[in-house]
Amino acid sequence: MVTIGSVAAGGAFFASCFIVRPGEGAVVYNRLSGIRDHVYSEGLQFRMLGLEEPKIFNIRLRARELSTSTGTKDLQVVNVRLRVLFHPDQEKLATIYRELGMDYDDRVLPSVSNEVLKSVIAEYNAEELIGDRQTVSDHLMKDLKKRAADFNLVIEDASHTYESTLANI
Secondary structure, rough: OOOHHHHHHHHHHHHHHEEEEOOOEEEEOOOOOOOOOOOEEOOEEEEOOEEEEEEEOOOEEEEEEEEEEEEEEOOOEEEEEEEEEEEHHHHHHHHHHHOOOOOOOHHHHHHHHHHHHHHHHHHHHHEEEEEEEEHHHHHHHHHHHHHHHHHOOEHHHHEEEOOOOHHHH
């Protein structure tokens, strides 16, 4: 009888735990009060069984690619491919979950990247895009970081390439 009680107690204890692995962060959704602001880092964490549910986020550095066609200052059409390395701001996971949900990167990155690419490329003519590549890259990176920060995303690096259209210049 003691063995059955021990197994039941152990099972209840195990069911009220969740594990946050390295490279992950978590917030807890409480069915009565909503998302808690506390962010759980890696390790064994506890929750109230039946009342709370963990929402686990990947906080590792990840890559995202986008291709778009846009116009330059001198009205040339340029095909641009952008690769962005990003991760969510770990301290803002509760806000990210509340405002954007678990698929935040699918919702935010394509539109932010497209918006920034089009606005930056439009400020340069075709020759400047090729000849002054570092200035364009710095401008693009600065604007991407600023715009992504509005959504609690951290851009670590961004690189862009131009496709066939500029080869004819």
